[in-house]
Amino acid sequence: MTERFRASRHDWQAYEGSGMTSLRTRKRMVERLVSQGINDNDVLEAMTHIPRHLFLDQALAHKAYEDVSLPIGHAQTLSQPYIVARMTELLMGGQRIDKVLEIGTGSGYQTSVISALFPMVYTVERIASLQKQARARHNDLSLLNILYRITDGGFGWPSAGPYDAIICTCAPDEIPQDLINQLSEGGRLVIPVGDQTKQDLWLVEKTSTGVRKTLVEPAFFVPLKSGVVRAVEY
Structure with missing residues (x-):
């Protein structure tokens, strides 16, 4: 295992699965990611071992390692493996990252990938039942470096900032200034x-001289919506 991923100190062999959810199937997914241009070894290692099928309803588990987005309820989706890998790779940036903020917990799969790579993850979600389910999955996988909050994602989590990196898994009409404000100097925001x-x-x-924005590629995500649904304090 790579040095960064080894730092998670997790026995992923317990979640290998079988058939269409097996480690062998995940390795084929990762081979496809490499052919699509993903080359960060830490990201590839994480996605080899994290059991994506556990973040879906059982009826959809056999599709977990296909290169498609999949429904998770509440008109939300689990992003296709390529976009999970691409966004995580963009977070890296060749610098030390200690704190990551995720906007949109969703199923919890993207959260799991970044939690296996970075020391501390803060994740916010507007739909309480989705985050409750994701948290249970993380507990089952012994991913203990994640903090949760139910809130409007456009506001981020300012009281816990600043962050070395922010990843947003839903699309606003424009980049929220509140999220830029919560970046530390040298921090990176990846957002559709x-x-x-x-x-x-x-x-x-976010640099010492201002903010630099780089267009990466076309994307398609569910919209970033305001407000909360059945808010729960954690």
């Missing part, structure tokens, strides 16, 4: 932006 007809993935870097 646009409406349901056209979206792009952006990398935003």
Whole structure:
């Protein structure tokens, strides 16, 4: 295992699965990611071992390692493996990252990938029942470096900031200034932006001289919505 992923100190062999959910199937998924241009070994290692099928309803588990997004309820989706890998790779940036903020816990799969790579993850979600389910999955996998909050994702989690990196798994019409404000100097924000007809993935870097925005590639995500659904305090 790579040095960064080994730091998670987790026995992933207990979750190998079988058939369409086996470690062998995950390795084929990772081979496809490499062919799609993903080359960060830490990201590839994490996605080899983290059992994506556990973050879906059992009826959809056999599709977990296909390169498609999948429904998780509440009109939300689990992003396709490529986009999970691509966004995580963009977070790296060749620098030390201790604190990551995730906007949109969703199923908890993206959360798991970054929790296996970085020391501390803060994740916010507007739909309480989704985050409750994700938290239970993380507990089952002994992923203990994650803190949770139910809130409007556009506001982030300012009281816990600043963050070395922020990843947003839903698309606002424009980049929220509140999220840029919560980046530390040298921090990176990876975020899809646009409406349901056209979206792009952006990398935003906060430097000592200002903010640099880089267009990465086209994307398609569920929209970032305001408000909360059945708010629960954790």
